Amino acid sequence: ELSSDALTDLRAGLVQEYEALKAQGLKLDMTRGKPASAQLDLSAEMLALPGNRDTTAEDGTDARNYGNLQGLAETRALFSTLMGAPADQIVVANNSSLALMHDTIVYALLKGVPGGKGPWSKEEPITFLCPVPGYDRHFALCEGYGIRMIAIPMTGAGPDMDAVEKAVADPSVKGIWCVPKYANPSGETYSAETVRRLASMKTGAPDFRIFWDNAYAVHHLSAERPELANILDACAEAGNPNRAFIFASTSKVTLAGAGLALWASSPENVRWYLAQAGRRSIGPDKLNQLRHVRFLRDDAGIAAHMEKHRELIAPKFTAVEEAFAARLGGQGVAQWSAPKGGYFITLDVQDGTASRVVALAKEAGIALTPAGATHPYGKDPNDRTLRIAPTFPSLADVRKAAEAVALCTLLAAVEARLG
Numbered sequence: 245e246l247s248s249d250a251l252t253d254l255r256a257g258l259v260q261e262y263e264a265l266k267a268q269g270l271k272l273d274m275t276r277g278k279p280a281s282a283q284l285d286l287s288a289e290m291l292a293l294p295g296n297r298d299t300t301a302e303d304g305t306d307a308r309n310y311g312n313l314q315g316l317a318e319t320r321a322l323f324s325t326l327m328g329a330p331a332d333q334i335v336v337a338n339n340s341s342l343a344l345m346h347d348t349i350v351y352a353l354l355k356g357v358p359g360g361k362g363p364w365s366k367e368e369p370i371t372f373l374c375p376v377p378g379y380d381r382h383f384a385l386c387e388g389y390g391i392r393m394i395a396i397p398m399t400g401a402g403p404d405m406d407a408v409e410k411a412v413a414d415p416s417v418k419g420i421w422c423v424p425k426y427a428n429p430s431g432e433t434y435s436a437e438t439v440r441r442l443a444s445m446k447t448g449a450p451d452f453r454i455f456w457d458n459a460y461a462v463h464h465l466s467a468e469r470p471e472l473a474n475i476l477d478a479c480a481e482a483g484n485p486n487r488a489f490i491f492a493s494t495s496k497v498t499l500a501g502a503g504l505a506l507w508a509s510s511p512e513n514v515r516w517y518l519a520q521a522g523r524r525s526i527g528p529d530k531l532n533q534l535r536h537v538r539f540l541r542d543d544a545g546i547a548a549h550m551e552k553h554r555e556l557i558a559p560k561f562t563a564v565e566e567a568f569a570a571r572l573g574g575q576g577v578a579q580w581s582a583p584k585g586g587y588f589i590t591l592d593v594q595d596g597t598a599s600r601v602v603a604l605a606k607e608a609g610i611a612l613t614p615a616g617a618t619h620p621y622g623k624d625p626n627d628r629t630l631r632i633a634p635t636f637p638s639l640a641d642v643r644k645a646a647e648a649v650a651l652c653t654l655l656a657a658v659e660a661r662l663g
């Protein structure tokens with residue numbers, strides 16, 4: 245609403261501020277959602293477990309030896325609530341759930357899944373639905389294996405289900421990526437209605453799968469804890485018991501490089517998965533499984549541990565929100581999320597300026613995730629959405645970086661309006 249003279253004056257002031265920012269010689273990284281060292285320290289005691297003589301699992305087997313592809317029964321029981329599945333429908337693997345997603349896709353491409361007509365790779369081209377904004381590594385997996393992607397907008401309660409229901413009528417659509425709780429990066433949690441519709445919708449492909457990446461199941465940032473409906477139960481009730489593959493890990497519970505990856509599904513899918521995985525490995529690292537059981541113990545133990553994470557990272561999210569509100573509030577040039585959990589804040593800047601904001605920030609020494617990373621093929625058609633990852637830098641650095649990003653956002657918006 246400002247006149248062009250007023251905008252020109254505003255720009256001059258912002259440029260002056262920006263030059264002063266650059267002169268500070270900052271070197272800050274807000275790109276990846278990594279836990280800070282202080283968070284990893286919360287699991288320091290775990291490294292001494294299970295202890296020298298404590299290597300016998302509940303079933304009497306020696307955790308140091310080969311075997312037990314599905315994972316120890318006590319470890320599967322420990323994560324039953326988190327996974328929303330009975331222990332016998334859970335697989336506990338090594339350190340990365342992304343690796344399990346990769347393997348599940350590759351097995352489906354090479355061998356097919358229960359209920360299908362054979363290898364997905366023989367049905368090329370196949371398609372996945374990709375709710376946006378979403379997780380870049382999901383999209384990279386599809387792109388790497390030649391799976392077409394269709395972007396579906398998120399609504400605040402999960403993906404736009406009208407669009408999803410329409411798209412899945414096409415039998416080439418084999419899957420959908422879902423981060424159903426505290427989504428990466430929007431922070432939203434799918435509503436019960438969204439879960440119900442995903443579980444019960446009619447799909448053209450008889451072997452359609454939901455890739456339910458529940459990476460942030462227990463990663464709360466506030467006392468407000470939105471409930472996520474149980475996808476396995478919803479699928480079974482709707483008569484589609486094999487529809488969901490569930491993934492999670494303790495990467496952001498214990499150690500990001502040395503946690504446990506978790507996989508769960510229907511009994512038939514579990515048998516299918518283990519048949520494939522059995523060719524790949526004789527068994528996982530069960531000492532790490534015992535270590536986690538001894539350290540986290542039970543649901544209460546997991547909750548108490550996650551509370552310590554919350555105490556460390558919630559102030560960083562607050563700092564970003566305060567910096568954005570102070571600088572961008574009421575300006576009409578940006579909107580940002582106030583997540584109740586997870587690892588990210590989304591910043592929607594003025595359309596057409598996200599890349600410019602990233603470039604301005606880079607010149608001022610602040611690394612941001614590239615604009616477009618939240619969309620398939622790295623292309624955000626509106627050049628609007630930025631993903632802010634506040635967990636890794638120190639609180640002071642997060643504050644500085646957020647203030648700088650807000651300045652860059654304003655400057656890019658004013659530049660765009662002046663043309």
Ligand code: PLP
Pocket residue numbers: 277339340341342343379423428457459492493494495500505
């Ligand atoms: N899924 C989502 C949604 C993530 O945000 C991340 C990490 O940022 C991962 C999976 C990676 O998980 P893992 O460390 O278990 O491979």
